[in-house]
Amino acid sequence: MSTAFEFHCPTKIVCGKHALEKLPDELVMTGMSHPLVMTDAGLMKLGVAAKLTDVLDAADVTYDLFSDVPPDSSMDVVNQVAHLYVEKGCDGFVAIGGGSVIDTTKGAAASLACNGVDFATLQGSEILTDNLPPFIAVPTTAGTGSEVTLVAVVKDTQTHAKLSFTSYKLLPHVAILDPALTASLPPKLTSTTGMDALTHAIEAYTSTQKNPVSDAFAVKAIELIASNLTTACTTPDNLDARTNLALGSLMAGAAFSNAMVGIVHSLGHSLGGLCGIPHGQAMMMLLPHCVRYNLKHGIHAGEYGKLLPYLAPAKAEELGHQASKEVLDQAVCDTLFAMNTYFHDNFGAPLTLKDLGVKHEDLPAVAKQARYDGSALYNSVEVTLEMAQEILEAVYE
Amino acid sequence: MNTRTQHHARGIKALYVRILLILLPVLLSVFRHVSKRIRTEIGYFPDGFTFMLSVRGKDLACACQKTASGSFRRVKPSEIASDVEPGSGLASANPSAVTIDYVIDFRSLNYAFDCFSGGLTLTAAFAQRAFSTRGSNDYGVALTYMFSALLRMFFGWRAAWRKPAYSSN
Numbered sequence: 001m002s003t004a005f006e007f008h009c010p011t012k013i014v015c016g017k018h019a020l021e022k023l024p025d026e027l028v029m030t031g032m033s034h035p036l037v038m039t040d041a042g043l044m045k046l047g048v049a050a051k052l053t054d055v056l057d058a059a060d061v062t063y064d065l066f067s068d069v070p071p072d073s074s075m076d077v078v079n080q081v082a083h084l085y086v087e088k089g090c091d092g093f094v095a096i097g098g099g100s101v102i103d104t105t106k107g108a109a110a111s112l113a114c115n116g117v118d119f120a121t122l123q124g125s126e127i128l129t130d131n132l133p134p135f136i137a138v139p140t141t142a143g144t145g146s147e148v149t150l151v152a153v154v155k156d157t158q159t160h161a162k163l164s165f166t167s168y169k170l171l172p173h174v175a176i177l178d179p180a181l182t183a184s185l186p187p188k189l190t191s192t193t194g195m196d197a198l199t200h201a202i203e204a205y206t207s208t209q210k211n212p213v214s215d216a217f218a219v220k221a222i223e224l225i226a227s228n229l230t231t232a233c234t235t236p237d238n239l240d241a242r243t244n245l246a247l248g249s250l251m252a253g254a255a256f257s258n259a260m261v262g263i264v265h266s267l268g269h270s271l272g273g274l275c276g277i278p279h280g281q282a283m284m285m286l287l288p289h290c291v292r293y294n295l296k297h298g299i300h301a302g303e304y305g306k307l308l309p310y311l312a313p314a315k316a317e318e319l320g321h322q323a324s325k326e327v328l329d330q331a332v333c334d335t336l337f338a339m340n341t342y343f344h345d346n347f348g349a350p351l352t353l354k355d356l357g358v359k360h361e362d363l364p365a366v367a368k369q370a371r372y373d374g375s376a377l378y379n380s381v382e383v384t385l386e387m388a389q390e391i392l393e394a395v396y397e
Numbered sequence: 398m399n400t401r402t403q404h405h406a407r408g409i410k411a412l413y414v415r416i417l418l419i420l421l422p423v424l425l426s427v428f429r430h431v432s433k434r435i436r437t438e439i440g441y442f443p444d445g446f447t448f449m450l451s452v453r454g455k456d457l458a459c460a461c462q463k464t465a466s467g468s469f470r471r472v473k474p475s476e477i478a479s480d481v482e483p484g485s486g487l488a489s490a491n492p493s494a495v496t497i498d499y500v501i502d503f504r505s506l507n508y509a510f511d512c513f514s515g516g517l518t519l520t521a522a523f524a525q526r527a528f529s530t531r532g533s534n535d536y537g538v539a540l541t542y543m544f545s546a547l548l549r550m551f552f553g554w555r556a557a558w559r560k561p562a563y564s565s566n
Contacts, residue, residue, distance in 0.1 A: 004524075005524065005525065121482075121487055122531075123486070123531070123532060123533055124529065124530040124531035124532055125529050125531075127529065161535070163534065209524035369535075371538070372534075372538045373535070374534035376538055
């Protein structure tokens with residue numbers, strides 16, 4: 001592990017039951033009087049967005065609403081939002097939703113910070129020098145961690161590629177985690193988004209940019225996610241489990257925001273861009289297979305096993321202190337496969353690419369795009385076409 | 398180390414980096430014939446693809462353009478479009494000007510020197526955020542693979558490149 005690193009997480013975290021009721025205070029603290037509220041049609045229909053707008057209405061806050069963020073947002077939507085913001089005279093953003101809503105808001109806010117330039121021209125790292133407009137993120141899934149990350153992932157509809165933007169300036173100023181907002185999330189979606197968060201933590205722990213601070217966040221995130229994900233799926237209205245899961249997702253986000261990710265995300269971004277596979281489902285399917293591939297090739301040997309006490313404490317205790325590194329590594333891999341099987345059997349989470357309608361002949365193109373995905377640079381070995389293809393074949397059926 | 402010696406060392410590092418930047422298009426053009434890996438990554442870039450390496454706060458920069466034959470040529474500063482930002486992907490109003498597709502901007506001379514002298518792999522430099530980038534991510538990845546292959550040929554014997562973590566095999 002390198003001792004030369006940077007770690008940045010300035011987002012104010014407002015967490016717990018009734019946290020959303022603090023929103024009017026946070027608007028004042030961040031200097032917003034006329035926010036643009038960002039959300040999607042699904043959250044409008046389910047009445048989740050209304051939980052936030054009701055708070056704004058009760059506090060007599062003037063706001064405008066953009067509720068058309070698609071599940072797989074694009075540059076066009078980002079630029080559309082930036083125009084709307086200017087047209088309506090807004091002075092900040094409140095984003096309520098999953099990763100797509102929050103990342104779209106990041107894009108629009110970044111574009112506005114650069115005098116309305118096309119967000120597509122800002123690809124790369126550390127390009128933004130100006131601060132974003134005030135920005136409060138209210139996640140409704142416990143998965144992406146986007147409320148505390150310096151990354152925005154947006155689809156380029158022309159190239160069918162998921163484009164990553166990274167900048168310390170992209171972090172929201174405030175993140176509000178209220179379990180009431182995730183309580184209505186169905187078990188299947190809870191499981192796939194939860195496994196997305198777990199992937200963030202595990203990949204952050206094994207990336208080339210890992211550091212002692214990101215490791216601390218990653219390990220705690222794994223513990224919170226592993227000990228609360230099943231409970232949140234089986235008893236959706238268990239608000240303690242929901243809060244812990246949201247916090248685990250946030251901490252995993254802070255970990256990977258600073259340590260970055262690896263091959264699971266390279267493949268997942270490529271599957272999302274080329275085949276339209278939802279990010280959480282891709283992460284869930286790929287994670288155990290990537291761990292198995294890595295162990296088979298001696299990659300991160302002895303590292304995965306260190307996570308067992310946090311991922312599966314009972315199993316770690318059963319194996320005891322005398323267990324070899326190989327046994328511990330394998331136990332982590334087996335636990336991840338077992339989690340997927342459980343979520344598949346109980347909540348219908350898909351396990352194979354074939355189940356999701358991916359065509360076998362698309363795999364070489366997915367492998368090539370994965371090799372050149374930005375996440376590949378943080379994998380501890382070079383992502384080759386052969387490696388990507390082998391993993392995709394394993395996940396296929 | 399006293400101030401005069403430090404100044405002298407900085408001067409030598411700057412000279413070394415300047416020479417490397419001047420030689421870069423020649424090195425890539427020559428070593429593509431030697432290394433299949435370099436040739437493969439060069440093949441990822443479209444003809445006319447142009448990248449720039451620079452060192453923040455120093456008069457050290459080099460822009461290289463891929464030719465139709467797969468070699469690289471040095472782009473003179475006077476040829477570079479001045480109406481669009483390098484790496485933005487925007488087209489210049491001047492059709493004869495060269496636009497930069499990807500920029501790697503080292504945050505200090507020491508980081509650039511460490512990378513160009515084999516003391517730091519590009520991946521380790523990424524992890525330390527030793528440079529900022531601008532342009533399409535896939536180009537950044539391909540450039541990293543290409544430079545890693547080139548640097549390994551020269552500095553594979555150095556400790557940073559002998560570490561098992563991240564190798565270009």
